Amino acid sequence: xxxTAVRIETLEVALxxxxxxxxxxxxxxxxxxxxxxxDEGLTGFGEAVPAYEFTGDTxxxxxxxxxxxxxxxxIGLDPFDIEAIVRLWERELFTVGNQAAQAALEMALWDLQxxxxxxxxxxxxxxxxxxxxxxxxxxxxxSPEALAEKxxxxxxxGVTAYKVKAGDAPERDExxxxxxxxxxxxxxxxxxxxxxGWWDARTAVRAIKLLSPYDIAFVEQPVRMDDLEAARFVRxxxxxxxxxxxxxxxxxxxxxxxxxxxxxxxVIKLMKTGGILGAIKVNAIAEAAGIPVAMGNMGESSxxxxxxxxxxxxxxxxxxxxxxxxWRPGGLKRDIxxxxxxxxxxxxxxxxxxxxxxxxxxxxxxxxxxxRTTRRW
Numbered sequence: 001x002x003x004t005a006v007r008i009e010t011l012e013v014a015l016x017x018x019x020x021x022x023x024x025x026x027x028x029x030x031x032x033x034x035x036x037x038x039d040e041g042l043t044g045f046g047e048a049v050p051a052y053e054f055t056g057d058t059x060x061x062x063x064x065x066x067x068x069x070x071x072x073x074x075i076g077l078d079p080f081d082i083e084a085i086v087r088l089w090e091r092e093l094f095t096v097g098n099q100a101a102q103a104a105l106e107m108a109l110w111d112l113q114x115x116x117x118x119x120x121x122x123x124x125x126x127x128x129x130x131x132x133x134x135x136x137x138x139x140x141x142x143s144p145e146a147l148a149e150k151x152x153x154x155x156x157x158g159v160t161a162y163k164v165k166a167g168d169a170p171e172r173d174e175x176x177x178x179x180x181x182x183x184x185x186x187x188x189x190x191x192x193x194x195x196x197g198w199w200d201a202r203t204a205v206r207a208i209k210l211l212s213p214y215d216i217a218f219v220e221q222p223v224r225m226d227d228l229e230a231a232r233f234v235r236x237x238x239x240x241x242x243x244x245x246x247x248x249x250x251x252x253x254x255x256x257x258x259x260x261x262x263x264x265x266x267v268i269k270l271m272k273t274g275g276i277l278g279a280i281k282v283n284a285i286a287e288a289a290g291i292p293v294a295m296g297n298m299g300e301s302s303x304x305x306x307x308x309x310x311x312x313x314x315x316x317x318x319x320x321x322x323x324x325x326x327w328r329p330g331g332l333k334r335d336i337x338x339x340x341x342x343x344x345x346x347x348x349x350x351x352x353x354x355x356x357x358x359x360x361x362x363x364x365x366x367x368x369x370x371x372r373t374t375r376r377w
Contacts, residue, residue: 005037006071012373014333021165021195029299030059036108042115046107047304048100057100065101079112099274106275114358125314135349136161137324144179151183158349161189167197170207181214193220201230208238221245231262251281258289269296287317294320302340303361309353337361
């Protein structure tokens with residue numbers, strides 16, 4: 001099987017309500033949809049959700065990099081040769097950054113492999129280590145009252161895990177977390193993500209000590225992503241485990257975090273690692289160092305989220321996952337794919353990995369056409 005064409009579409013996937021965190025505020029999720037065609041009539045799908053503040057990618061840089069460099073480089077190649085293709089990108093194209101672009105194109109190659117073999121993606125990654133993933137709802141910045149109301153609504157739907165976005169003034173963050181804990185109940189799992197918002201180490205320590213009484217599973221990225229010494233400083237002075245997300249972009253950064261003793265947990269996202277192959281390599285470093293992994297996402301549609309779930313269910317070292325269903329209140333107004341499902345098991349909302357070949361998502365062409373966008377300059 002040989003690749004014959006790579007096509008890209010840029011989309012603005014609307015959100016039901018703005019998503020606000022310490023580093024950004026979004027009214028819609030920009031994404032690049034990639035289709036890779038082959039001489040056997042199969043087409044693989046991939047999705048990039050760029051996050052300029054984390055990786056430097058933008059909607060248009062993804063389009064340009066795939067259109068001018070990455071896409072042409074794979075024409076005529078076999079989609080099963082992913083390791084060789086990624087090395088080509090690194091050593092001959094000297095790709096620097098552009099992780100979201102690489103992730104989208106690589107995702108489509110994995111999708112092609114699964115479709116060619118008639119097997120779901122997770123089977124190509126080692127098979128299932130669990131039957132499903134407990135849904136975790138991410139709660140963006142809002143008033144304590146609004147967060148409590150949303151938590152109560154989600155709790156009624158079987159949600160038992162919550163990620164609270166923080167990184168504001170520590171006292172305001174405490175009010176938010178306290179409201180979520182009271183509404184969620186003592187048995188719920190709560191994590192806190194500062195998205196670098198506390199910035200300096202001493203403020204982070206003070207904030208985490210304020211949050212400690214609310215039984216926090218871990219605190220994510222309390223300080224700047226490029227300051228591992230600050231992360232280590234925080235870790236040594238608090239009792240809550242520290243997870244690093246923005247700091248862990250790939251294998252080299254992961255190894256640096258291990259050497260620095262900077263964290264207790266790695267957060268892996270396909271958009272940061274340049275795809276599934278990079279995520280596997282980061283996970284191997286974490287596992288060798290005795291560090292568990294939390295799999296995260298960038299707010300992808302069902303397509304990208306399903307790829308994230310396939311990886312999460314296949315890697316045994318993954319202990320946490322950041323994954324809420326796209327159709328939850330405040331999520332996507334109109335998803336671009338079908339095939340991702342959830343169910344309540346013993347009272348707990350659980351996400352089910354698609355059983356179809358490859359990623360297992362069927363694109364909604366009408367939703368895609370309605371949300372295409374073009375450059376505004």
